[in-house]
Amino acid sequence: MSKVRVLVGTKKGAFILSADGKRDKWSVSGPHFAGWEIYHVKGSPVNPDRIYASQTSGWFGQIIQRSDDGGKTWHQPGTPAGQAPAPGGRPVAESNKFVYDVSGPDGKPLTTHQWYDGTQHPWEFKRVWHLEPSLTDADTVYAGIEDAALFRSTDGAQNWHELSGLRGHGTGPRWQPGAGGMCLHTIILDPSDPLRIYIAISAAGAFRTDNGGKTWKPINRGLHSQFLPDPNAEIGHCVHHVAMHKARPKTLFMQKHWDVMRSDDAGDNWREISGNLPTDFGFVIDVHAHEPETVYVVPIKSDGEHFPLEGKLRVYRSRSGGNEWEPLTKGLPQSDCYVNVLRDAMAVDSLDSCGVYFGTTGGQVYGSADAGNTWAPIVHDLPSVLSVEVQTLP
C-alpha cells in the first residue's frame, strides 16, 4: 500500500508526519533541528529519501540540512550523517554560503533594490525561504532566498551559485520588500520543458525564464494592485503564491495579496478568478493532483487582519478553475479560530483519492483524504507552521 510523508517546517523545528494510504493513523517524528526556524522542507521527486531543509535563525544565520534516508538522519551536505567532520576536513559549511553575484550580464554591479521608503538599499542575504528539488536529478536543487534571488546547487546542496540573470534583467532596482521581507518564495519547474522556470517574489511579482535561468522576464500583465501608484505596473505586485498542475504547465493559479488569479498562457496574461470568495486575500493556493481545474485557497480576512473571516477556518475549493468556489468546513473549526495559513503551508498528495494538507500559525496540521470534503487535525499543538509539503511513497 502507498504511504504519505508530510514534511512540516515550523518556527521551532521540523516535523515529519507519516501514514499509510488510508491516512487515518499518523506517526509523528521531531522536532528535528529543535529551536530553529525551519522555513521549508522538501523531498526530491527523483529520490524521495533525499530531503532538503532550510534551517535558519536570527542569531546564527542559515543552515542547509539534507537527509538521504527519508528524514531519519540529517547532515549538512558534505558531512557524514550524524558525525562531526574531522579537523582539517572539507569545508562543509559551504552549503550554508549564499553569496550574490554582483556582476550582471552587462557587467554592472547589482547592488540595490527599493527599500520600504522608496530609497535604494543594498541586497543582503537573510535566509532561504523555499527549496525546490529538480524533477530529474536528486543532486540539483534550487533555493529562493531573501533578499530575493534564485540560487542553484548541482552537488546535493554542498555549493550554491546564483542565477543572477533574474536580478540582472533590469527591474531589480524596482523590487521592494513586502511586510515579511523581500523574499523569493515560489519556484515552479515546468515538467514539460526543463528550461522553463517560474518564480515569484514579494513584492516584485512573478517572473519566468525559458532558457534555464539565463534570462528572465516579468509575467505580471493583468495583475492589479491598488497599493501601487500605477496599479497595473509591470513590477511591484505582492504575489503570495503560485501553483501549477503538472499536466497543464501553462496554466498557473496565483494567490496575490488581494485577488486570486489565473493564467493559461504561462503567465503572459492573468485574469481574476476570485468570483464568489468571501474575501480574496490569502496566502496559499494549490491544485488537486488529478483534476487540473480543481483549486484550493484559504481566504483570510484582510492584510490588516491575518485570520479567517468570522473566526471560521474554511478551505475554499473551485472545481471549475476559479470563479465558483465552495466552502469546505467539515472537521475544521467554525468558531473562534484566528490562525493564519502561510504561503508555503499547503500541499496535496497524489494518491487516487487526493489528499490535501495545510498547517496553521496555531500549530495545527489538517489533512483531508477525500480532496477536501472532510478534514481532521493530524497534530494540534506544533509550533507555528511555516511550511507543509507532502511526499507520496510507494
Add this chain to the structure above:
Amino acid sequence: MIRVVLPQHLRTLAHVGSEVTLEVGGTATLRSVLDALENSYPMLRGTIRDHVTLQRRPFLRFFVCQEDWSHLPADTPLPKEVTSGAEPFLIIGAIAGG
C-alpha cells in the same frame, strides 16, 4: 589550549558538549580562535561570523574574563588566562524574551 563555550544551538550543530578545546598556534587572538574553531568544526562557518565579511553576527557577543570583547579589533591578543585554559572564551547569544 583554549576553551571555548558555545551557545546551546551551536553545540547541537557541532555535535559537541558545553565547551570545546582548541590548539591555536602563535599569538592567540579573537580572529585566530574563531579561525581554529571553524577549522575544527566547519559546520559552524557562517553561524558566528558572516561567511564573506567575517563580521560578528549581530545577535552574538564575545566575552573574555567577564569583559565584553565583541567590539574589539579581531587581532586583539587574548589574555594569558584564556590562552592557558584557566578561563574560557565565551560566545553568547542575545537573550530572547517573551
